[in-house]
Amino acid sequence: MTGRKQNLLWLQSGGCGGCTLSLICAESPDFLVAFETAGINMLWHPTLSLETGQEANEIIDDVLSGKTKLDILCLEGSVMQGPNGTGRFHMMAGRGEPMKDVITKLSAMATHVVGVGSCAAFGGITTTGDNEAEACGLAFNGDLKGGLLGPDFRSKSGLPAISIPGCPVHPDWVTQTLAQVTAGTVRADDLDSFNRPHAISGTLVHHGCARNEYYEYKASAQNLCEIGCMMENLGCKGTQAAGDCNKRPWNGGGSCISGGYPCIACTEPGFEEPGHPFTETPKVAGIPIGLPTDMPKAWFVALASLSKAATPKRLRQNATSDRARVFPERKKKGGH
Amino acid sequence: MSRLVVGPFNRVEGDLEVRLDVEGDHVQSAQVVSPLYRGFEGMLKDKDPRDALVISPRICGICSVSQSIAAANALGAAQGIKPLPNGQLVTNIVHASENVSDHLTHFYMFFMPDFTRDTYAGAAWYPAISERFSAITGAASQDMLPARAEFMHIVGLLAGKWPHTLSLQPGGATRVVAQHEVQHLRAVLSGFRRFLQRFVFGGSLEAFADIASLDDLANWRETCRGDLPTFLKVSKDLGLAKLGGSGDRFLSFGAYPSAEGHLFARGVSHGTELQVLDTALISEDISNAWMQGEGPALHPFDGRTKPDGDMAQGYTWCKAPRLDGLPAEVGALARQVIARHPLALDYISQTGGNIEARIVARFLEVAILVPQMEAWLETIRPDDAFITHGVTPDKAEGAGLVEAARGALGHWLRIDQGRIANYQIIAPTTWNFSPRDAGGQAGPLEQALVNAPIRNGEVDPVSVQHIVRSFDPCMVCTVH
Numbered sequence: 001m002t003g004r005k006q007n008l009l010w011l012q013s014g015g016c017g018g019c020t021l022s023l024i025c026a027e028s029p030d031f032l033v034a035f036e037t038a039g040i041n042m043l044w045h046p047t048l049s050l051e052t053g054q055e056a057n058e059i060i061d062d063v064l065s066g067k068t069k070l071d072i073l074c075l076e077g078s079v080m081q082g083p084n085g086t087g088r089f090h091m092m093a094g095r096g097e098p099m100k101d102v103i104t105k106l107s108a109m110a111t112h113v114v115g116v117g118s119c120a121a122f123g124g125i126t127t128t129g130d131n132e133a134e135a136c137g138l139a140f141n142g143d144l145k146g147g148l149l150g151p152d153f154r155s156k157s158g159l160p161a162i163s164i165p166g167c168p169v170h171p172d173w174v175t176q177t178l179a180q181v182t183a184g185t186v187r188a189d190d191l192d193s194f195n196r197p198h199a200i201s202g203t204l205v206h207h208g209c210a211r212n213e214y215y216e217y218k219a220s221a222q223n224l225c226e227i228g229c230m231m232e233n234l235g236c237k238g239t240q241a242a243g244d245c246n247k248r249p250w251n252g253g254g255s256c257i258s259g260g261y262p263c264i265a266c267t268e269p270g271f272e273e274p275g276h277p278f279t280e281t282p283k284v285a286g287i288p289i290g291l292p293t294d295m296p297k298a299w300f301v302a303l304a305s306l307s308k309a310a311t312p313k314r315l316r317q318n319a320t321s322d323r324a325r326v327f328p329e330r331k332k333k334g335g336h
Numbered sequence: 337m338s339r340l341v342v343g344p345f346n347r348v349e350g351d352l353e354v355r356l357d358v359e360g361d362h363v364q365s366a367q368v369v370s371p372l373y374r375g376f377e378g379m380l381k382d383k384d385p386r387d388a389l390v391i392s393p394r395i396c397g398i399c400s401v402s403q404s405i406a407a408a409n410a411l412g413a414a415q416g417i418k419p420l421p422n423g424q425l426v427t428n429i430v431h432a433s434e435n436v437s438d439h440l441t442h443f444y445m446f447f448m449p450d451f452t453r454d455t456y457a458g459a460a461w462y463p464a465i466s467e468r469f470s471a472i473t474g475a476a477s478q479d480m481l482p483a484r485a486e487f488m489h490i491v492g493l494l495a496g497k498w499p500h501t502l503s504l505q506p507g508g509a510t511r512v513v514a515q516h517e518v519q520h521l522r523a524v525l526s527g528f529r530r531f532l533q534r535f536v537f538g539g540s541l542e543a544f545a546d547i548a549s550l551d552d553l554a555n556w557r558e559t560c561r562g563d564l565p566t567f568l569k570v571s572k573d574l575g576l577a578k579l580g581g582s583g584d585r586f587l588s589f590g591a592y593p594s595a596e597g598h599l600f601a602r603g604v605s606h607g608t609e610l611q612v613l614d615t616a617l618i619s620e621d622i623s624n625a626w627m628q629g630e631g632p633a634l635h636p637f638d639g640r641t642k643p644d645g646d647m648a649q650g651y652t653w654c655k656a657p658r659l660d661g662l663p664a665e666v667g668a669l670a671r672q673v674i675a676r677h678p679l680a681l682d683y684i685s686q687t688g689g690n691i692e693a694r695i696v697a698r699f700l701e702v703a704i705l706v707p708q709m710e711a712w713l714e715t716i717r718p719d720d721a722f723i724t725h726g727v728t729p730d731k732a733e734g735a736g737l738v739e740a741a742r743g744a745l746g747h748w749l750r751i752d753q754g755r756i757a758n759y760q761i762i763a764p765t766t767w768n769f770s771p772r773d774a775g776g777q778a779g780p781l782e783q784a785l786v787n788a789p790i791r792n793g794e795v796d797p798v799s800v801q802h803i804v805r806s807f808d809p810c811m812v813c814t815v816h
Contacts, residue, residue: 013351014374015397016394016395016397016400016499017350017396017397017398017812018397018398020397021397021398021441021498024485025488027485027486030481030482031481045346046346046351047349047445048445049347050449050453051346052346053344053795054795054796056344056346080373089372089643090373091371092343092351092371093351093352093353093369093371094345094353095344099351125379125394126374128379128391129379129380129381129383130378132375132378132643135374167500168397224505224723224725225509225511225722225723250492250496250497251485251492251493251497251498252485252486252488253492254492254493254495256496256497258496258511259494259496259497259501259511260510264502278390322721323512
């Protein structure tokens with residue numbers, strides 16, 4: 001990377017810090033190498049930086065006064081608007097002002113604004129239930145445009161607030177998105193209708209799922225820990241959820257599904273309120289309500305009944321087992 | 337007397353403000369402010385009880401697995417089931433992975449950078465410490481982060497991902513472990529042990545775990561070359577073993593259960609005097625929290641969480657948990673005192689709890705847990721089941737009590753008509769960073785900061801930073 005280093009300021013509000021903790025699990029390369037290569041100068045990060053108290057406030061004040069250029073503002077965690085719009089559920093420590101106001105002011109100074117994680121992008125888990133916290137995302141309330149900055153917000157770059165979804169984010173989603181930002185290659189049409197880079201949301205969790213053969217034959221698990229497809233009974237939303245989780249491993253080789261539990265679509269706005277228990281698939285007349293993205297219902301029903309009838313014994317038996325007990329057998333040659 | 341307000345107090349998990357009343361060259365009294373309220377207890381109300389396994393881990397990105405296990409144990413108690421032996425082993429291994437990883441993250445990323453501050457520029461150790469431990473740019477991060485990330489492959493394999501897994505359930509774990517995977521996990525642990533022995537301890541894990549007295553620790557410090565002995569030399573120079581005592585009343589819920597009991601025992605300790613824990617004596621006082629409610633402090637099964645929108649009284653969103661009306665320190669030091677580790681007990685006898693003792697206790701756990709994880713792997717029976725399934729009753733209650741890296745974590749669940757009727761959480765830093773209660777008793781950190789020295793002209797006193805960070809606070813858990 002040649003040229004000027006780009007200043008990144010990272011704030012945390014109504015979240016768990018898990019996106020930063022996921023980020024520091026980055027490998028090949030680790031996030032220090034990835035950020036250095038991207039030419040990022042970390043102005044301040046609440047978890048990583050030395051500066052505390054007055055030193056940190058001076059860094060923020062210098063950005064607000066225009067003395068320090070702010071190339072990228074990252075927010076992790078929801079914006080806290082409550083109670084009654086006051087923002088007092090998160091008064092930024094040492095500043096005596098609502099964090100939501102600090103975010104608004106800094107967003108106006110930033111060339112790029114990035115929401116890291118589903119909380120910062122859409123409101124996320126903090127909005128669960130009746131959203132007592134009045135939490136929202138930077139530019140969305142769930143799947144509705146708006147949020148803190150409003151539906152028409154554009155940062156100085158002309159781009160909307162970029163959404164890196166996930167609860168938590170995959171570390172590579174952060175490092176690779178920020179590298180594209182510093183390289184100046186992000187265009188408006190690289191983002192989907194929720195401002196997520198197509199590089200992240202253009203893939204479904206279903207793609208590369210190790211249970212695809214079970215899906216094809218509708219050989220379904222009945223209980224957690226069984227190795228069949230989890231769509232029919234266990235609430236799996238992999239066929240509808242953005243993310244390359246089954247193509248790009250987590251923590252060396254994992255994914256939710258490889259860990260034995262369903263995709264809860266944590267990259268999608270509103271995932272926190274599915275309208276049913278997370279590990280149960282709602283059905284009408286025995287047919288799952290949430291069908292795969294783009295799939296016409298009649299075709300799904302027809303194909304499902306056909307494929308169920310054709311399910312090989314191996315898959316039917318293994319689907320409700322905690323491990324493969326019937327193994328693929330090679331067809332013998334020579335007509336025996 | 338003057339007032340200092342330190343915030344944003346970073347390199348803790350979440351946001352924190354500390355208010356100090358200063359008299360001359362020392363802190364006279366302190367108030368700890370937890371500035372963020374999200375309201376998880378309200379979110380969980382009326383949900384299907386199983387949904388707590390999805391929602392409550394998201395309280396915290398650094399103790400997510402601890403939150404998972406507390407939720408699973410609370411639901412399991414309500415269902416009347418426990419994990420199968422294999423499921424308990426997987427749970428323990430995943431939990432130990434998070435806790436050991438957190439201890440490293442705390443030391444390298446949160447705690448040590450404070451010794452690179454300009455105020456220490458005159459110290460003989462300063463150049464080497466700066467080169468190794470500077471925030472973001474220090475050489476130690478380049479050694480630690482890849483080792484930590486590879487160590488977390490254990491969680492990737494056993495639990496899908498970290499943080500925020502759904503694999504740890506009331507009846508066990510959602511993924512079986514095959515024999516070849518056991519062998520893979522052993523190799524990952526071996527690689528991690530190499531990192532620890534080469535860079536952190538400068539010697540074997542077992543040699544450190546066996547240190548039984550402060551005298552032996554002093555000998556070890558002078559003979560080993562690693563990041564921990566380096567810290568101990570700095571600590572000796574700065575007198576960190578004389579700073580930051582909280583009153584030495586310790587609490588542990590007990591960690592890593594098996595058929596033989598907990599690896600680290602459950603209990604209470606007044607100084608070194610061990611007592612049985614009676615969880616019925618736990619209550620939460622809200623006198624100085626921004627919470628609505630009057631009357632006596634409530635046991636968490638009956639607890640209420642109603643934020644006070646007008647913030648008419650109090651100074652923090654954090655409630656004040658008390659055991660039999662008294663505050664308690666939780667964390668690795670508390671666990672090791674209650675587990676009767678001789679080195680932890682020697683600290684309490686000779687110096688009382690302090691900054692250095694909290695750091696050393698964490699590394700005792702690292703040195704004990706990694707060999708223990710190796711042993712747990714050997715006892716997995718890959719041919720057996722890993723999970724059993726319970727049924728959620730229409731009406732029941734259950735508590736899930738675990739030990740996060742930073743101390744005792746409890747979930748108290750009440751189910752009525754098959755839905756969550758009440759869900760109350762007391763996190764480790766709720767104990768440690770609790771405000772004053774109705775009787776005016778300070779919480780452990782507020783107590784530990786009294787008499788902290790202030791250097792000439794300091795606005796964010798470095799001794800206060802050492803003391804605060806020695807607790808490894810998790811602010812997002814504190815209020816939740």
